Amino acid sequence: xxxxxxxxxxxLEKISIPADLSREEWRALxxxxxxxxxxxxxxxxxxxxxxxxxxxxxxxxxxxYAVNAQMxxxxxxxxxxxxxxxxxxxxxxxASIEVIKQLRDCLKHGGNLPELWESLYGEERAKVIKDIICxxxxxxLEQQVCTFEVNKRDFFNNIDAILKQAEDYLRRNTxxxxxxxxxxxxxxxxxxxxxxxxxxxxxxxxxxxxxxxTCNKKDTCSDRVIYNLYPIIYDNRRYDATSFVECYLxxxxxxNSKINDKMYYTKAALYKSTQWQYxxxxxxxxxxxxxxxxxxxxxxxxxxxxxxxNDISAINKKxxxxxxxxxxxxxxxxxxxxxxxxxxxxxxxx
Numbered sequence: 382x383x384x385x386x387x388x389x390x391x392x393l394e395k396i397s398i399p400a401d402l403s404r405e406e407w408r409a410l411x412x413x414x415x416x417x418x419x420x421x422x423x424x425x426x427x428x429x430x431x432x433x434x435x436x437x438x439x440x441x442x443x444x445x446y447a448v449n450a451q452m453x454x455x456x457x458x459x460x461x462x463x464x465x466x467x468x469x470x471x472x473x474x475x476a477s478i479e480v481i482k483q484l485r486d487c488l489k490h491g492g493n494l495p496e497l498w499e500s501l502y503g504e505e506r507a508k509v510i511k512d513i514i515c516x517x518x519x520x521x522l523e524q525q526v527c528t529f530e531v532n533k534r535d536f537f538n539n540i541d542a543i544l545k546q547a548e549d550y551l552r553r554n555t556x557x558x559x560x561x562x563x564x565x566x567x568x569x570x571x572x573x574x575x576x577x578x579x580x581x582x583x584x585x586x587x588x589x590x591x592x593x594x595t596c597n598k599k600d601t602c603s604d605r606v607i608y609n610l611y612p613i614i615y616d617n618r619r620y621d622a623t624s625f626v627e628c629y630l631x632x633x634x635x636x637n638s639k640i641n642d643k644m645y646y647t648k649a650a651l652y653k654s655t656q657w658q659y660x661x662x663x664x665x666x667x668x669x670x671x672x673x674x675x676x677x678x679x680x681x682x683x684x685x686x687x688x689x690x691n692d693i694s695a696i697n698k699k700x701x702x703x704x705x706x707x708x709x710x711x712x713x714x715x716x717x718x719x720x721x722x723x724x725x726x727x728x729x730x731x
Contacts, residue, residue: 382421382423382562385421386421386612386614388417389414389417389418389421389611389612389614390614392413392414392417393414393611393614393644393647393648393651394648396410396411396414396644397641397642397644398410398411398642398643398644399639399640399641399642399643400639400640400641400643401639402643407643415609418610418611418612419587421612422586422587422610422663423562423663424585424587425562425564425583425584425585425685426560426561426562426583426584426585426586426663427560427561427562427563427564427581427582427583427584427688428445428558428559428560428561428581428582428584428684429561429569429570429572429573429574429579429581430573430574430579430580430581430582431573431574431575431578431579432575432578432579432580432693432694432697432701436579437700437701437704439679440582440684440687440701440704441704442681443681443682443683443684443708444679444680444681444682445558445665445679445680445681445682446558446677446678446679447556447557447558447665447666447667447677447678447679448556448557448558448676448677449552449553449554449555449556449557449676449677450551450552450555450557450650451552451553454572455653455654455657457619457653457654458552458650458653459551459552459555459557459649459650460548460551460552460619460649461547461548461551461620461622461625461626461645461649462619462620462621462622463544463547463621463622463623463625463626464621464623465544467623468540468544468623468626468627468630469540485514485515485517488511488514488515489515493511540630543629543630544626544630546629547625547626547629547630550629551645551646551649551650554646555646555647555650555666556666556667556668556675556677556678557650557664557665557666557667558664558665558667559662559663559664559665560584560662560663560664560665561660561661561662561663562661562662562663563661564581564583564688564715564726564728565725565726565727565728566659566660566661566726567724567725567726568659569659569660570690570691570715570726574690575690576692577690577691577692577693577715578690578692578693578694578697579690579693580687580688580689580690580693580697580701581687581688581690581715582684582686582687582688583684583685583686583687583688583711584682584684584685585685586610586665589608589682606667606668606669606678606679606680607667607668607669608665608666608667608668608680609647609665609666610663610664610665610666611647611651611663611664611666612651612662612663612664613651613652613653613657613660613662613663613664614651614652614653615653615654615655615657615658616652616653616654616655617654617655619652620648620649620651620652622645622648622649624641624642624645625640625642625645625649628640628641647666650664650666651664667679667680683708683710684708684710685710685711686710686711686712686713687701687705687710687711687712687713688713688714688715688728689701689702689712689713689714689715690715691715691716691717691726702731711730712730712731713728713729713730713731714728714729714731715727715728716728716729
């Protein structure tokens, strides 16, 4: 499986989805990777749950709720990394008198504005800027640069605030549900299933029959939830989102900047420290139109089995078992084999 995940990582890093692509074009670019992921999805994936009214309701209604990373226990989760010095140096160098004079001389001799300028400002505004620079005297340019230098501190304070917004944006607006390849992890039962007093639901995502896929409205429905399932990439280095932050900065400054890769959100959310490797995690991403500001998204997926924690209370087990029997799904009891010399949870069919 690890070799297959490395291939997935290579495929993911090669994909770039510009913001101006249609949904059909987006799908065409993603299809090879999605088909590969489908082929490597484990036969069973597990979702660890504590016992409470919210989780009982989700189980009863076959709902999987995806929340944003602000609710996760890893402070690095979905927290983008970027080269702040590069961004600040780019702004400072681009605003220097030497660079602007060189650009003016180049434009006067038939040159063009750098492609980045047109990307940031848009074609029409870039033409206006080109005319202004071409007709500017040395004194005009020096006055503009002086004005920038005087206000640089305030300008960069504003930039700092925008960068903080960029950092928070992904954590607030990416909706994720987490799964594991194993149901036998002592640590996972301890962390995510209330110290073995909770339960685990088993899913078969190879035969997922999502309600939005069977609905006749398809892409015309504003409430349609789109889902994708990917394995986590465990790495000692964080994902570099400098290009995304650069575009976000341009948009925040009122420029006609375009996000050059809509997959930044997914890529940043799939990188985690190797310290979490024991979780063997897969992530279900949910998305829909106008989801900014929502606390969660959900889809309806029926589990195929339930596993009761070693220390689950009799009343909670009775409640869950009644629901499981009504659904007709398999039931298992986790237990510790006191005769075994291995630190591994076991289970038996009920």
